[in-house]
Amino acid sequence: MAFTAADVKKLREMTNVGMMDCKKALTASDGDMDKAVEWLREKGLAAAAKKSGRIAAEGAVKAVVKDGIGAIVEINSETDFAADSDKFKAFITDIADVVATDAPADLAALMACKYPGTDHSIEETIPEKVLVIGENLKIRRFARFDTGISVPYVHMGGRIGVLVNLEVEGIAPEAVTELGKDIAMQAAAMNPKFFDKSEVSQEALDEEKKIQLTLMANDPKMASKPEKVLEGIVTGKMNKFYEENCLMQQAFVKENKISVEKHVAEVAKQLGGKITVTKFVRYEKGEGIEKKQDDFAAEVAAAAGLK
Numbered sequence: 001m002a003f004t005a006a007d008v009k010k011l012r013e014m015t016n017v018g019m020m021d022c023k024k025a026l027t028a029s030d031g032d033m034d035k036a037v038e039w040l041r042e043k044g045l046a047a048a049a050k051k052s053g054r055i056a057a058e059g060a061v062k063a064v065v066k067d068g069i070g071a072i073v074e075i076n077s078e079t080d081f082a083a084d085s086d087k088f089k090a091f092i093t094d095i096a097d098v099v100a101t102d103a104p105a106d107l108a109a110l111m112a113c114k115y116p117g118t119d120h121s122i123e124e125t126i127p128e129k130v131l132v133i134g135e136n137l138k139i140r141r142f143a144r145f146d147t148g149i150s151v152p153y154v155h156m157g158g159r160i161g162v163l164v165n166l167e168v169e170g171i172a173p174e175a176v177t178e179l180g181k182d183i184a185m186q187a188a189a190m191n192p193k194f195f196d197k198s199e200v201s202q203e204a205l206d207e208e209k210k211i212q213l214t215l216m217a218n219d220p221k222m223a224s225k226p227e228k229v230l231e232g233i234v235t236g237k238m239n240k241f242y243e244e245n246c247l248m249q250q251a252f253v254k255e256n257k258i259s260v261e262k263h264v265a266e267v268a269k270q271l272g273g274k275i276t277v278t279k280f281v282r283y284e285k286g287e288g289i290e291k292k293q294d295d296f297a298a299e300v301a302a303a304a305g306l307k
Contacts, residue, residue, distance in 0.1 A: 003031035015040055038207075042214040057286030059083050059140075060158030062096045070150025071100035072163040073142040074283045078135040083158065083285075087133050092158075098122065099142045110142065143281040149173050151180025155188045162187045164280045170273030179267050179275070185253070186260060187282045192247040195279060196261075200246065208241050209234050247280060 003026045011022040011033065017040055025043075029035035059076035060083045073096045077083050094116045104110035111123040118125060122139070130137055145165045153162045162184040168176055194200050212234045216222035222230065242249040248261040255263065260277075268275040 003027075007031065007033070011036055011040075038211065041211050043218065057289040059138075059285045060088070060092055061154065061161030061283045061285050062092045062158060063152035063154055063161040063163045064093070064096045064100060065150050065152055066097055066100040068150075069100040070145040070152060070163050070165060071096045071142065072144075072152070072161050072281050072283060073099055074140045074161070074285060076138045076140050076286060076289070077133070082133050082135040085133060087129075088137075091129055091133070091137070095122070095139060095142075099144050103144060103146065104142075107139065107141070110139065141283065145279070148278060149176060149180065151177060151184055153181055153184035153188060155185075158285065160188045160282065160284045162280060162282045165278045167276045167278055168273060171268070171271045171275065175271055176267075176275060179264065182252075182254060183247070183260060183264075183277060183280070186250065187247055187280050189253060190247075190250055191282065191284075192250060193245045195246065196248045197242040197246045200242070205238070205241075208238065212237050248277065 007026060008019060008022045011017070011026060012019055014033075015022070015037060017025075021040065021043075022036070025036040025039045026033075028039050057076045058078060058080045059074065061072065061074045063072040064070070073092065075088075075092045075095060077088060082088050095110075097116060098104070098113050099110065102110075102113045104113055112121050114120065115122050115125040126137060126139075143163065145163065148165050148167045151164045151166070153164070155161070164180045164184045164187070166176055166180055193204075213230060216225075216230055216233065222233075225233075243251065243259070248264075249259055252258055252260050252263040258266070264275055264277055
């Protein structure tokens with residue numbers, strides 16, 4: 001698989017590794033981006049590489065709670081100017097309300113729901129909104145929590161949205177709102193890959209162990225140690241993996257001496273009841289969507305017959 005200079009640039013942005021090393025990684029992995037990231041990690045060059053695609057699309061995320069029902073939705077537009085308009089903000093608020101009220105099972109069902117204040121479906125209304133807002137619009141994804149207590153959080157005007165869900169016993173719902181917001185802010189800032197260590201797949205664990213073993217094999221001080229010793233060291237390192245990638249095991253941002261799960265337990269004890277964080281959803285606008293990169297200079301050169 002061939003790769004381009006744009007691929008090298010993208011890998012550098014994903015890993016913060018130098019251009020030449022990124023080129024070597026892509027060469028060694030035959031242009032496969034994920035394998036290139038793994039190659040860099042195995043060489044110890046990308047200690048915390050992220051495999052998520054570059055965020056490129058515009059739009060916004062909206063998280064709301066309506067009549068006790070939590071809803072979060074992402075809608076994409078062509079530019080951030082459109083997303084900042086009052087008309088776009090009204091549109092995404094309406095869609096979030098429909099998700100909360102009508103409980104659509106999927107995007108197709110959502111598109112078939114009636115748009116608020118009209119006799120038309122959302123699908124029939126979108127062309128009108130495109131004309132009014134002046135850009136193409138796409139409802140990309142949504143989630144809905146209809147049990148427990150949901151707490152929404154929207155960061156930077158819709159760049160990131162988080163919806164956290166909690167179950168409580170012996171505690172007034174309003175007493176856990178601050179806790180829910182703190183956890184939502186944690187998820188927004190730290191972008192955990194998993195909710196809890198129990199949800200980490202065996203495949204993800206095997207990949208991480210493989211990377212750690214390869215790193216030690218390439219370290220002269222570690223390479224001579226017996227395989228069983230290395231396996232034991234890797235097992236110990238997995239706790240660090242959980243702390244970095246699992247929301248409930250992460251250090252609580254407001255008090256980094258304890259984990260999120262321990263902070264939740266402490267708050268529950270103070271309030272005299274039981275609190276269970278059950279799930280969360282974190283959306284970042286345009287996450288994983290590639291945006292067309294226009295090269296104006298190249299277009300002019302091509303038009304002039306210079307390229």
